[in-house]
Amino acid sequence: MGGVENGGPSGQPPGTPNCFRCRHFEVRHDPAWPYGCRAFDFRSRALPSHEVQRSSGAPCQAFEPRGPAPRPPPRPPRDPGGIYG
Secondary structure, three states: OOOOOOOOOOOOOOOOOOHHHEOOEEEOOOOOOOEEEOOOOEEEOOOHHHHHHHHHOOOOOOOOEOOOOOOOOOOOOOOOOOOOO
16 A cells, blocks of 8 residues: 555645545445545545545545556357348
8 A cells, every 4th residue: 555646636735646536436326425445445526635635634545556457358269151242
């Protein structure tokens, strides 16, 4: 745990982790609480790292970088048959 990934959305306090690059961050479908943190188990209207910074005065200590996106499985070869083949 720990670490800081800068370069997040505009308005992000300097030195706070970029939630969009954290494995614990989730975007929720509830308009009242659009963001969440699985590590601290809470939902928020603001990015979780902003809430942690505001409430504790320290940058988020649960930041863990996301791994690379999974690759989609290869597509099967196309069948050339049909009415034209």
